[in-house]
Amino acid sequence: MVLEENTRKIEVRVNPPYPIYVGAGLAELMAKTISHNRLAIITDSQVKALHLDTITSALKQAGKSGQAYEIPAGEDSKSFETLSQVLSHMAHDGFDRGSAVLALGGGVVGDLAGFAAASYMRGIDFYQVPTSLLAMVDASVGGKTGINLPEGKNLVGAFWQPRAVFIDISFLETLPDTEFRQGAVELYKHGLIRDENILPAMQNPDFQKEAVPLLIDLIAKSVGVKADIVAEDEKEIGVRAFLNFGHNLAHALEAASDHRLSHGDAVAYGLVFDAKLGQARGWQDLTQETLNFLRWVNPQPLPTKDFSVLEPYLKRDKKNKDGRMKFVLLESLGKPQIVDDLRQDELESAWTFLLEQL
Ligand SMILES: NC(=O)c1ccc[n+]([C@@H]2O[C@H](COP(=O)([O-])OP(=O)(O)OC[C@H]3O[C@@H](n4cnc5c(N)ncnc54)[C@H](O)[C@@H]3O)[C@@H](O)[C@H]2O)c1
Numbered sequence: 320m321v322l323e324e325n326t327r328k329i330e331v332r333v334n335p336p337y338p339i340y341v342g343a344g345l346a347e348l349m350a351k352t353i354s355h356n357r358l359a360i361i362t363d364s365q366v367k368a369l370h371l372d373t374i375t376s377a378l379k380q381a382g383k384s385g386q387a388y389e390i391p392a393g394e395d396s397k398s399f400e401t402l403s404q405v406l407s408h409m410a411h412d413g414f415d416r417g418s419a420v421l422a423l424g425g426g427v428v429g430d431l432a433g434f435a436a437a438s439y440m441r442g443i444d445f446y447q448v449p450t451s452l453l454a455m456v457d458a459s460v461g462g463k464t465g466i467n468l469p470e471g472k473n474l475v476g477a478f479w480q481p482r483a484v485f486i487d488i489s490f491l492e493t494l495p496d497t498e499f500r501q502g503a504v505e506l507y508k509h510g511l512i513r514d515e516n517i518l519p520a521m522q523n524p525d526f527q528k529e530a531v532p533l534l535i536d537l538i539a540k541s542v543g544v545k546a547d548i549v550a551e552d553e554k555e556i557g558v559r560a561f562l563n564f565g566h567n568l569a570h571a572l573e574a575a576s577d578h579r580l581s582h583g584d585a586v587a588y589g590l591v592f593d594a595k596l597g598q599a600r601g602w603q604d605l606t607q608e609t610l611n612f613l614r615w616v617n618p619q620p621l622p623t624k625d626f627s628v629l630e631p632y633l634k635r636d637k638k639n640k641d642g643r644m645k646f647v648l649l650e651s652l653g654k655p656q657i658v659d660d661l662r663q664d665e666l667e668s669a670w671t672f673l674l675e676q677l
């Protein structure tokens with residue numbers, strides 16, 4: 320199919336490979352590209368009201384049927400209860416191995432719908448139409464699907480790659496600004512770890528939801544970064560760890576705040592922290608750059624000023640190995656390194672530095 324001039328296609332080279340399209344107004348392309356005639360569209364209450372019609376009418380025009388299943392908006396829907404309801408409805412409505420799941424929504428919908436697809440009849444095909452910036456640049460690339468347990472986030476799930484992902488930035492028009500900034504944090508992180516061309520454009524005041532060609536370009540670059548890393552390391556045993564830049568402190572802050580601090584805000588703090596750790600080891604000084612970005616994100620306040628509150632969480636991070644804290648630091652832009660010998664005094668001075676800047 321010939322793509323519109325400003326639609327981009329990125330190939331994710333996993334087995335089997337699949338395309339991610341990025342553009343504005345992709346419903347028709349989506350409906351024509353999908354090879355299944357019957358789709359279970361999983362969406363949340365908010366996105367359903369705003370965008371479901373666009374998707375169902377495009378499918379209808381292409382002679383396909385889409386049946387919508389609505390879950391409540393919000394992280395609580397990543398649960399066994401919601402999963403079981405969705406699966407039961409699909410079974411009741413006679414979905415079979417030849418049908419597919421389509422996720423229409425943010426990362427919550429994507430993770431839940433992906434896991435529903437991975438488990439229904441031992442696995443059926445899956446498409447993603449992410450509608451939040453976070454889902455576009457992060458959650459819809461990489462094949463991680465799953466739900467939460469009361470004991471912790473994302474503790475149950477599967478790697479399940481989609482057949483195709485359609486990133487239609489027109490959906491961003493209705494996304495609240497605070498949510499837009501959450502996604503921008505992972506976009507910026509992708510710039511730091513692998514594609515520095517992303518960074519100057521994000522400092523441009525034009526970087527907003529409405530900046531169509533700019534956003535298509537940035538999202539395509541960001542998806543390219545994650546897609547390449549995932550293709551190199553589909554099951555997360557090596558370079559995929561680089562995506563964890565900024566995330567050790569972030570996970571500790573989220574836990575210490577009882578998950579009241581959002582992930583994006585927490586990572587924005589974590590980027591400054593990790594930049595400082597790298598700079599103190601004599602590597603490229605990215606502290607000012609990450610601080611400017613943190614100010615743009617305008618995060619909620621830190622849950623604590625006391626580093627000893629965070630330490631137990633840092634030590635418990637699931638990415639640690641043999642009791643050693645494993646950090647990703649940047650030797651320079653685009654050159655991440657895994658560091659597992661950080662000393663207490665290094666961590667404490669990076670924390671003090673962060674506090675002094677706020
Ligand atoms: N699978 C992965 O690799 C991966 C990566 C990162 C995050 N995640 C997961 O993603 C989730 C967070 O994703 P999220 O930030 O998209 O959260 P979300 O899905 O809860 O969406 C955030 C809010 O924005 C609303 N929304 C989404 N698109 C909208 C639009 N176009 N217009 C108006 N409102 C819209 C949603 O209804 C929701 O209220 C977490 O559960 C996280 O664990 C998964």
Ligand SMILES: [Zn+2]
Pocket residue numbers: 505566582586
């Ligand atoms: Zn993250």
